[in-house]
Each structure stands twice: as C-alpha cells, then as structure tokens.
Amino acid sequence: MSDERRPGTGPNLELRELWHSQQLEGKELSMEAIHGRVSTLERKIKIRNGIEYAGALVVLLSFGYQIFEGENVYVKVGALLITLATLLVVYFLRTRGSAADMPEELGRAASLDFYRASLERQRDLHQSVWYWYLLPFVPGVAVSLFGFAVRDGAILNQAAPIAERGDATDAASILMFVGFIAAVFFFVAALNKRRARKLQAELDALEEQ
Amino acid sequence: MSSSDELYKEAIGAFGPALERLARGYEADAEMRRDLLQEIHIALWRSFSGFDGRCSLRTWVYRVAHNRAVSYVRTSRFRNERGIVNESEIETPAPREDRELELDRAQAQERLLSLIRQLPPLNRQIICLHLEGMDAASIAEIVGLSTSHVHTKVHRLKEALIEDVRKGKSHVR
Numbered sequence: 001m002s003d004e005r006r007p008g009t010g011p012n013l014e015l016r017e018l019w020h021s022q023q024l025e026g027k028e029l030s031m032e033a034i035h036g037r038v039s040t041l042e043r044k045i046k047i048r049n050g051i052e053y054a055g056a057l058v059v060l061l062s063f064g065y066q067i068f069e070g071e072n073v074y075v076k077v078g079a080l081l082i083t084l085a086t087l088l089v090v091y092f093l094r095t096r097g098s099a100a101d102m103p104e105e106l107g108r109a110a111s112l113d114f115y116r117a118s119l120e121r122q123r124d125l126h127q128s129v130w131y132w133y134l135l136p137f138v139p140g141v142a143v144s145l146f147g148f149a150v151r152d153g154a155i156l157n158q159a160a161p162i163a164e165r166g167d168a169t170d171a172a173s174i175l176m177f178v179g180f181i182a183a184v185f186f187f188v189a190a191l192n193k194r195r196a197r198k199l200q201a202e203l204d205a206l207e208e209q
Numbered sequence: 210m211s212s213s214d215e216l217y218k219e220a221i222g223a224f225g226p227a228l229e230r231l232a233r234g235y236e237a238d239a240e241m242r243r244d245l246l247q248e249i250h251i252a253l254w255r256s257f258s259g260f261d262g263r264c265s266l267r268t269w270v271y272r273v274a275h276n277r278a279v280s281y282v283r284t285s286r287f288r289n290e291r292g293i294v295n296e297s298e299i300e301t302p303a304p305r306e307d308r309e310l311e312l313d314r315a316q317a318q319e320r321l322l323s324l325i326r327q328l329p330p331l332n333r334q335i336i337c338l339h340l341e342g343m344d345a346a347s348i349a350e351i352v353g354l355s356t357s358h359v360h361t362k363v364h365r366l367k368e369a370l371i372e373d374v375r376k377g378k379s380h381v382r
Contacts, residue, residue: 015371018317018374019318020230025243031214034251103252104260106252107270111279111353112352113353114272
C-alpha cells in the first residue's frame with residue numbers, strides 16, 4: 001500500500017474521506033427499467049433518423065419533380081444537381097454517427113482518445129462545412145436560378161419580356177435573390193467557422209494538460 | 210437473462226456507488242445529476258454488447274461512465290456557469306468576517322465537489338478516480354495517459370484541492 005492510501009496519512013486521506021462519505025441516493029434501476037429506457041432511447045434515435053430521412057425525402061421529391069417537369073433544361077439540370085447534393089449531405093451525415101449511436105466505443109477508447117476524437121470529429125465537421133454542406137448546393141442553385149431567369153425572360157430573351165408578364169422575375173430581383181442566398185451561405189459558414197475555432201481551442205487546452 | 214444483463218448487474222453491484230459519486234463530480238443540480246446517472250447506466254448496459262474482455266470490467270465501466278459524463282457536460286445547456294479552469298486557476302473564496310466559524314462536513318464536501326466541477330474534463334476524471342482509491346497505473350489505463358504523467362497530475366491536482374479546501378475548512382490538514 002502506498003503512503004497515499006495508508007490510513008492516517010493526512011490531507012489526502014481527508015479528501016478521500018470527504019469523497020467517500022458523500023450521501024448517496026442509492027437508487028438502483030431494475031433490469032426492466034433499464035430495458036424500458038434503452039428501448040425508449042433506441043426509439044428516439046430511430047425517430048430522429050426518420051425525421052432526417054423524411055426531410056431529405058421531401059427535398060428529393062420536390063426537386064425530383066422538377067427534374068422531369070422543369071420549364072427548361074436549366075431548371076431540370078439545376079434540380080438534378082440539388083438532388084445529388086442532398087444525397088451527398090445525407091450520406092455524409094449518416095457516415096458520421098454520434099458516439100451515442102455507438103455505445104461500445106465509450107468503453108473501448110481511453111478517455112483522452114475518446115475526448116480528443118470527439119472534439120476533432122466535430123471540429124472537422126464544422127471546419128469543412130463549405131465542402132460537404134454548402135458548396136455541393138452551389139452548382140444546383142446557380143443553374144436553377146439561371147433557368148428561372150431564362151424562363152422569365154430576364155436572360156437570353158427566350159420568353160416574353162418581363163414587362164408583359166405579371167408574375168415574371170426581373171434581373172434585379174434575381175440578383176437580390178442570389179445575394180440573399182449568398183448571404184445565408186456565408187452566415188452559415190461563419191457560424192460554423194466560429195464553432196470550429198472554439199473546438200480547436202478546447203483541443204489546444206487538452207494538449208496542454 | 211442476456212450477457213449484457215449479467216455484466217450490467219455485476220458492474221452495478223461492484224461500482225454502483227462509485228458511479229453515483231462520479232456523477233456528483235460532474236453535475237451539481239440534483240435533478241440533472243439523476244438524468245446523467247441514468248444516462249450512464251443506459252450507456253453502460255448498451256456498451257456491454259461490445260465488451261470483449263480485453264480490459265477489466267472496472268476499466269470498461271469507468272471509461273464508459275466518464276466518456277458519457279464528459280459528452281453530457283459538453284452538450285449540456287446548463288453547464289456550470291463558471292466554466293472550467295486549470296488547477297492553478299481554482300479560485301480562493303473571498304475572506305469572510307466569520308471565517309473563524311468552521312464549515313461543517315457537508316459544506317466541505319460541497320466545496321470539494323464544486324472545485325472538482327471547475328476542472329477540465331480530463332483533470333476532473335483523474336482526480337475522481339484518484340479519490341475513488343485507484344492507483345496511477347489503473348487511472349492511466351482508463352484515461353490513456355502514461356502512469357508517470359498521471360502521477361504528476363494527481364500530485365498537482367491534489368495539492369491545489371487541499372490548499373483550496375483548507376482555505377474553506379480549517380480542520381482539513
């Protein structure tokens with residue numbers, strides 16, 4: 001037995017004594033309760049996954065419709081590109097499950113490795129948001145907008161002049177919409193970059209410990 | 210009864226109180242602590258489907274519990290408002306006129322727990338395991354540091370805690 005654990009060796013013993021003499025509730029969960037809560041948790045995970053898939057399905061259906069029914073080839077190609085981008089994002093998210101979905105990893109990994117890996121995974125996800133979340137949509141959105149402009153006669157003059165169409169979109173409106181989309185993209189990217197910086201700071205602090 | 214059930218029962222029989230103490234080192238609010246403890250129990254039961262015996266049951270249980278607790282603390286919206294600090298930054302309580310009145314044991318415990326909750330996750334884990342009575346080699350296996358590193362950290366953390374608890378409770382030597 002080391003000095004630290006020998007009775008009557010001072011402050012260390014006192015700290016341990018304080019630690020061990022905490023009043024505990026001592027409530028134990030029955031096996032039935034554990035099984036019930038595990039089922040509830042797994043059901044919640046399934047529901048969460050289902051909601052994600054349902055959201056993707058809505059996007060796929062609406063843009064899938066445009067692939068076949070779009071007013072011109074640009075709208076059709078744009079819808080196809082957005083559909084592919086959605087599939088890519090869903091795949092990206094699904095191949096990066098959280099630790100809560102892989103309970104055995106909690107026991108296999110030493111805490112430092114687990115903590116570091118978890119921080120790195122989240123940092124990389126936020127840091128690379130342009131590549132896996134934003135940029136994939138840029139071609140589809142750009143081509144679709146071009147297609148709408150063509151449809152409304154704002155570009156290429158294929159349709160009736162704007163002044164003759166009550167529901168038409170003029171070039172200025174399209175530019176404003178492009179600006180709005182770009183602002184949303186940059187705002188999302190900035191938020192993610194900020195979060196990535198915070199995670200990196202946590203990682204740096206971890207390495208210094 | 211499944212093997213997960215058996216392992217879970219064995220783990221709770223041996224480490225149930227330790228897990229509850231661990232939860233107190235991570236969460237001050239009683240209600241949220243119960244939630245955290247429940248999450249640890251559930252994570253533990255679910256983890257046993259992957260338990261392959263490459264490490265001891267004790268190491269596995271503490272890894273699952275601490276890893277789950279750290280994730281909980283990181284994602285909790287109700288984090289300790291004072292955040293996390295290094296052991297050198299643990300705050301000393303402001304001098305009080307009634308300092309001569311000794312804090313009772315419960316207050317000393319709360320002070321100790323409050324100090325522990327201010328530590329970064331890794332240090333928190335190391336000191337919790339040390340206070341449970343584990344030696345540096347066992348702690349090293351759980352946290353993934355070298356034994357000598359753990360030994361150094363335990364020494365530094367302990368000094369900081371003793372110093373600070375002593376300032377709040379005169380009978381701690």
